[in-house]
Amino acid sequence: xxxxxxxxxxxxxxxxxxxxxxxxxxxxxxxxxxxxxxxxxxxxxxxxxxxxxxxxxxxxxxxxxxxxxxxxxxxxxxxxxxxxxxxxxxxxxxxxxxxxxxxxxxxxxxxxxxxxxxxxxxxxxxxxxxxxxxxxxxxxxxxxxxxxxxxxxxxxxxxxxxxxxxxxxxxxxxxxxxxxxxxxxxxxxxxxxxxxxxxxxxxxxxxxxxxxxxxxxxxxxxxxxxxxxxxxxxxxxxxxxxxxxxxxxxxxxxxxxxxxxxxxxx
Amino acid sequence: xxxxxxxxxxxxxxxxxxxxxxxxxxxxxxxxxxxxxxxxxxxxxxxxxxxxxxxxxxxxxxxxxxxxxxxxxxxxxxxxxxxxxxxxxxxxxxxxxxxxxxxxxxxxxxxxxxxxxxxxxxxxxxxxxxxxxxxxxxxxxxxxxxxxxxxxxxxxxxxxxxxxxxxxxxxxxxxxxxxxxxxxxxxxxxxxxxxxxxxxxxxxxxxxxxxxxxxxxxxxxxxxxxxxxxxxxxxxxxxxxxxxxxxxxxxxxxxxxxxxxxxxxxxxxxxxxxxxxxxxxxxxxxxxxxxxxxxxxxxxxxxxxxxx
Numbered sequence: 001x002x003x004x005x006x007x008x009x010x011x012x013x014x015x016x017x018x019x020x021x022x023x024x025x026x027x028x029x030x031x032x033x034x035x036x037x038x039x040x041x042x043x044x045x046x047x048x049x050x051x052x053x054x055x056x057x058x059x060x061x062x063x064x065x066x067x068x069x070x071x072x073x074x075x076x077x078x079x080x081x082x083x084x085x086x087x088x089x090x091x092x093x094x095x096x097x098x099x100x101x102x103x104x105x106x107x108x109x110x111x112x113x114x115x116x117x118x119x120x121x122x123x124x125x126x127x128x129x130x131x132x133x134x135x136x137x138x139x140x141x142x143x144x145x146x147x148x149x150x151x152x153x154x155x156x157x158x159x160x161x162x163x164x165x166x167x168x169x170x171x172x173x174x175x176x177x178x179x180x181x182x183x184x185x186x187x188x189x190x191x192x193x194x195x196x197x198x199x200x201x202x203x204x205x206x207x208x209x210x211x212x213x214x215x216x217x218x219x220x221x222x223x224x225x226x227x228x229x230x231x232x233x234x235x236x237x238x239x240x241x242x243x244x245x246x247x248x249x250x251x252x253x254x255x256x257x258x259x260x261x262x263x264x265x266x
Numbered sequence: 267x268x269x270x271x272x273x274x275x276x277x278x279x280x281x282x283x284x285x286x287x288x289x290x291x292x293x294x295x296x297x298x299x300x301x302x303x304x305x306x307x308x309x310x311x312x313x314x315x316x317x318x319x320x321x322x323x324x325x326x327x328x329x330x331x332x333x334x335x336x337x338x339x340x341x342x343x344x345x346x347x348x349x350x351x352x353x354x355x356x357x358x359x360x361x362x363x364x365x366x367x368x369x370x371x372x373x374x375x376x377x378x379x380x381x382x383x384x385x386x387x388x389x390x391x392x393x394x395x396x397x398x399x400x401x402x403x404x405x406x407x408x409x410x411x412x413x414x415x416x417x418x419x420x421x422x423x424x425x426x427x428x429x430x431x432x433x434x435x436x437x438x439x440x441x442x443x444x445x446x447x448x449x450x451x452x453x454x455x456x457x458x459x460x461x462x463x464x465x466x467x468x469x470x471x472x473x474x475x476x477x478x479x480x481x482x483x484x485x486x487x488x489x490x491x492x493x494x495x496x497x498x499x500x501x502x503x504x505x506x507x508x509x510x511x512x513x514x515x516x517x518x519x520x521x522x523x524x525x526x527x528x529x530x531x532x533x534x535x536x537x538x539x540x541x542x543x544x545x546x547x548x549x550x551x552x553x554x555x556x557x558x559x560x561x562x563x564x565x566x567x568x569x570x571x572x573x574x
Contacts, residue, residue: 003388003485011384015397018381022404022456028425029415041423082308089304093297101305103566104312110506110562112514114531115323115551116316118538122326123319142316145308174290199406205517206531210539219410226414226521239411246406251399 026243033240040232055237064221070133071208071217072201075140079197082141083148084190091156108143116142117210124211131213139211140204144197151193152186159185192252199246218242324555327548338545346549356533360553363530366444367512370451371505374459377452378504379497382460386467398464405457413518416450417441420522442524450522451512458507466500467493502568509561513554530554 003011028042033052037045055061083105090101108116120139129135163185167177205219212220218238225235293300327346330339350356385397404412419425420440427437440446470493478488516531523529530550538547 007485008388011380011388014380015384018377019400021453022401025412025415025419025453026404026407028419029411032418040418041421042418042425042428082311085304086308089301093301095301101309104309104317108316110510111558112510112531112551112554114514114516114534115320115555118534118544118547118551119319119323120315121538122323122544123315126322138315142312173287174293175286203406203409205410206515219408222410222414223517226417235414239408239414242408243411246408247403251403
């Protein structure tokens with residue numbers, strides 16, 4: 001605590017203001033879900049829950065939600081397999097081009113989503129893929145892999161190599177060492193990486209727009225409904241429920257590991 | 267502990283165990299084989315799908331399309347780039363995009379630094395953990411929802427006008443202006459700036475700051491000569507996100523910026539999805555990629571990748 005008292009107070013006020021800036025829009029969106037008027041103005045006309053039932057029974061919304069869940073689930077599985085394998089490879093072995101691999105994996109996040117979207121759109125068209133679930137899964141996997149990769153490799157760097165050596169010295173073979181020593185030590189990193197990958201995929205709009213074809217995922221459904229402006233009360237409800245539901249997996253991911261970066265939770 | 271180490275069980279399933287051990291042994295003696303097995307799936311998948319698609323996209327930027335059939339014409343030319351350069355409308359869009367992206371990055375760095383400083387150096391470990399989650403949560407609380415909420419706030423009958431009116435201040439209509447786009451982008455990407463700066467600040471050993479003070483530096487001098495240079499990789503890491511994400515986005519300009527606030531992303535999405543002119547879209551999309559490519563190379567030099 002080397003800072004002067006005035007500095008400390010000023011910084012504290014700044015932190016409070018930034019938190020207000022971060023959370024007021026989220027509070028606003030939650031409140032509008034209960035707006036009794038169809039006109040979206042402030043202050044809201046009154047509180048009601050009448051929009052929840054028609055929204056939840058909206059067939060288009062249900063289909064979009066279902067597609068989103070399937071795509072995010074499958075992309076997460078692919079990301080877990082490819083991302084953890086790559087992290088083991090990069091962690092264990094020294095070879096030419098090792099640095100290039102992390103650069104390669106981080107590209108889909110570093111490059112604007114519209115480029116990934118356009119590139120994959122024309123790639124899938126060229127190979128005559130049918131646009132739909134699997135094109136979205138492949139597209140989302142590209143940017144989900146790095147999330148799992150970063151989580152697992154950060155954990156591997158912290159687990160001492162002597163544990164593996166001890167296991168081998170005690171007579172365990174490679175698979176047993178993996179099953180009883182390595183896997184337990186990275187399991188929470190896998191879970192949190194998987195949850196973050198799921199949340200990232202579930203939320204994605206731009207790459208999805210280019211790879212989903214005529215169908216909608218939940219975010220693209222919301223986007224088109226906002227632009228049409230016909231069913232804004234239903235949009236409010238969906239958005240409120242999503243905010244509630246996406247916060248849960250991330251809070252869980254945070255509990256499983258402690259410190260964090262953005263693409264990894266430790 | 268390990269069930270396979272029990273001799274009795276080892277005998278009962280000795281064949282399977284033997285085969286597994288032989289495979290394990292074979293892999294153990296050939297580390298390159300293990301490395302190849304682990305790395306080739308992801309590397310091959312990335313090269314065959316992602317990189318191939320990217321290369322094809324940028325190659326097509328040098329092609330054209332038939333105006334009537336929208337079919338690709340495979341003749342090499344720089345026409346798309348020439349159009350971009352000569353048409354002032356496209357120059358304006360590109361400049362607007364880059365200027366707002368730079369403004370958003372600067373704004374976020376200014377907002378984020380004191381916040382991250384408080385987190386890293388003043389907060390108790392418990393408060394730090396709470397702040398950490400509070401910063402991270404909005405990032406995952408639906409991107410489109412957060413933009414939409416700003417649409418509600420900035421509308422002429424929204425929360426902002428209402429509050430300013432109550433305070434007796436003039437209430438400018440911010441909806442569908444570049445200012446609105448700038449505010450919303452700064453809001454949406456702010457956590458991406460706070461977390462890397464925090465990570466960088468947290469890594470500065472306290473002894474460095476003590477040493478600086480022992481050598482007679484005042485607080486401001488320590489900040490300028492010790493803390494800021496060491497926090498720079500974090501700021502650069504954050505700016506990779508804020509700059510790149512703003513450059514490539516078209517959702518916020520569409521919902522918030524209105525017709526006169528088009529970004530590169532809007533023009534690219536329009537010509538790729540509706541206009542059927544993929545080569546031109548690819549050529550225009552090359553602008554942010556070239557900018558970001560150069561930026562990433564510099565960022566890597568500055569050690570920003572460790573702070574992601």
